[in-house]
Amino acid sequence: MIVNNMGSFQRQQYGTQAVGAQYYLALLTGNIGKAGTGICDAGGVTQMAKFGSAFPPPPNKPKKVAPIPTAKLGEYVLAGKPNKINFWYTQTCGIVGQWPNANKVIEAVKSVPFFVVAESVMTPTARYADILLPATTVFEYDSVMAGARNHYIQLIEKAVEPQGEAKPDYWIMGQLAKRMGFGEAFNIPVEQMIKNVLKPSGITYEQIKKGPVCPVKGPWIPFKDGIFKTPNGKANFYCEPWAAKGFLPVVTYLQVDESPKGNPELAQKYPLQAIQRKVIRNIHTSFQDNEWINQLFEDEPTVLMHTKDAEARGIKQGDKVVVFNDRGEHPTIAVVNDNIRPGVVCLENGWWMGQFGFNSSSVLTNDTVQILGTGTSICSTLVNVRKA
Numbered sequence: 001m002i003v004n005n006m007g008s009f010q011r012q013q014y015g016t017q018a019v020g021a022q023y024y025l026a027l028l029t030g031n032i033g034k035a036g037t038g039i040c041d042a043g044g045v046t047q048m049a050k051f052g053s054a055f056p057p058p059p060n061k062p063k064k065v066a067p068i069p070t071a072k073l074g075e076y077v078l079a080g081k082p083n084k085i086n087f088w089y090t091q092t093c094g095i096v097g098q099w100p101n102a103n104k105v106i107e108a109v110k111s112v113p114f115f116v117v118a119e120s121v122m123t124p125t126a127r128y129a130d131i132l133l134p135a136t137t138v139f140e141y142d143s144v145m146a147g148a149r150n151h152y153i154q155l156i157e158k159a160v161e162p163q164g165e166a167k168p169d170y171w172i173m174g175q176l177a178k179r180m181g182f183g184e185a186f187n188i189p190v191e192q193m194i195k196n197v198l199k200p201s202g203i204t205y206e207q208i209k210k211g212p213v214c215p216v217k218g219p220w221i222p223f224k225d226g227i228f229k230t231p232n233g234k235a236n237f238y239c240e241p242w243a244a245k246g247f248l249p250v251v252t253y254l255q256v257d258e259s260p261k262g263n264p265e266l267a268q269k270y271p272l273q274a275i276q277r278k279v280i281r282n283i284h285t286s287f288q289d290n291e292w293i294n295q296l297f298e299d300e301p302t303v304l305m306h307t308k309d310a311e312a313r314g315i316k317q318g319d320k321v322v323v324f325n326d327r328g329e330h331p332t333i334a335v336v337n338d339n340i341r342p343g344v345v346c347l348e349n350g351w352w353m354g355q356f357g358f359n360s361s362s363v364l365t366n367d368t369v370q371i372l373g374t375g376t377s378i379c380s381t382l383v384n385v386r387k388a
Contacts, residue, residue, distance in 0.1 A: 074104030328363030
């Protein structure tokens with residue numbers, strides 16, 4: 001089994017090529033389409049059944065709005081690309097400190113005249129809000145889970161009543177819609193919203209009330225018997241969408257731009273390749289303010305360095321150091337050993353801006369957009385390290 005969805009390949013400038021090579025490997029060795037093999041793409045239950053929208057679509061198809069690439073959020077908003085933003089509403093999202101090139105994202109947030117945040121805790125993003133709306137946590141309202149992380153559809157049942165003045169996001173959206181003159185489209189009981197989501201799947205609300213439901217019976221084998229969802233029903237090594245974008249339509253090696261070999265001049269200033277890792281104390285930026293977790297785990301981020309790189313900079317285990325490049329500076333603590341390659345440092349992802357006197361390692365990260373995958377390139381980042 002090849003598990004590629006959760007690795008750093010998805011956060012490299014040309015990570016798509018690396019993932020493509022993994023698919024080639026599975027196909028060439030026959031390790032796909034049968035039990036005990038395959039590619040784990042975390043497609044989840046959305047591969048097995050279709051799902052609808054909680055709300056009916058508008059009668060007239062809305063005009064398309066040009067998107068902003070996630071990696072370029074700060075740059076595009078500051079430049080008014082593709083449109084100048086005067087009002088910004090954000091929910092369920094830690095854009096300050098999690099998005100690449102965090103200092104530029106903060107500039108962008110400050111530049112928007114009216115910034116509204118719906119949140120359940122006072123996150124770094126919430127601190128920049130002109131208006132902060134108290135939103136419920138997932139434990140305070142009924143909902144349905146039918147996502148990309150598991151093979152079951154299940155009811156999310158309210159465990160406790162909403163605290164204080166907190167309201168569910170769908171309630172807030174409904175109130176905004178009401179004030180804008182189309183509230184009737186959103187004035188739907190939550191039970192009906194769930195039924196609307198379930199309707200295309202053929203699974204009923206009554207079924208999931210009894211417990212989680214898998215849309216298929218028996219073992220689930222993606223691409224069973226070598227049947228693929230392509231025009232010819234076969235797996236194609238030749239990728240036509242790549243060719244349409246002007247790329248070689250088969251997997252090849254492409255040199256990452258922000259790397260010692262890709263940009264030797266920049267590497268003179270910043271010779272270390274920085275990658276990011278998850279830590280056990282949080283999920284992205286979630287749970288960073290949990291008091292119990294803060295009692296159990298360290299209250300300072302670390303950077304993992306190879307012994308040779310540390311010695312060359314006079315850095316020892318436990319030293320306070322600063323990881324830096326032209327985008328920003330990240331104070332942290334050095335962990336020195338031989339568990340990482342020379343020339344590479346590993347940063348911790350998810351620390352809140354300003355927490356315990358530190359900031360997020362995202363102040364350093366590359367905001368290049370993945371050309372084929374359109375994701376971020378945060379693990380294609382050059383830095384240097386000095387003693388604090």
